[in-house]
Amino acid sequence: MTAPDDKAQPTPLAESTIARASADLLEHLADKLGARASVRAVYGEPVTSGGVTVIPVAEIAYGFGGGAGRDTTSAKNGEGGGGGGGAAARPRGFIVIKGGTASYKPVRDPWMNIVVPLAALLTGMAASRLARRRAERNT
Numbered sequence: 001m002t003a004p005d006d007k008a009q010p011t012p013l014a015e016s017t018i019a020r021a022s023a024d025l026l027e028h029l030a031d032k033l034g035a036r037a038s039v040r041a042v043y044g045e046p047v048t049s050g051g052v053t054v055i056p057v058a059e060i061a062y063g064f065g066g067g068a069g070r071d072t073t074s075a076k077n078g079e080g081g082g083g084g085g086g087a088a089a090r091p092r093g094f095i096v097i098k099g100g101t102a103s104y105k106p107v108r109d110p111w112m113n114i115v116v117p118l119a120a121l122l123t124g125m126a127a128s129r130l131a132r133r134r135a136e137r138n139t
Helices: 015-036 112-138
Strands: 047-049 052-067 082-098 101-106
Touching: 015 052, 015 082
Parallel strands: none
Antiparallel strands: 047 052, 052 082, 082 101
16 A cells, blocks of 8 residues: 655745735845936936036936746646846936026937938938939930
């Protein structure tokens, strides 16, 4: 006669417990990443010198995702959970306060000073050649 299987089977977690664990993980990730994705991480603190205050401006973005699962269709107890996130911070400009007047100064990508005029020049040259060819065909 065989003895019954005395091995303790793990009790599956309730779906609400799995969902709560995932929510806790996402909350933890949001706290950690949100604290690091800040204007201070990109630029530092505002600076005041000689009656002029410079306040940094940055674009901060972050996102999170998570999930939980449980396989109830097989003989084995399946469980799961997971989460992830990411953050990015990019400088966008700065605000200068001087003499009671504030002005915004954007930070531009230096390549834009080269690429945009070059693209305009090449487009103009191509359009000019096309116009000449059409004029030659019509005559």
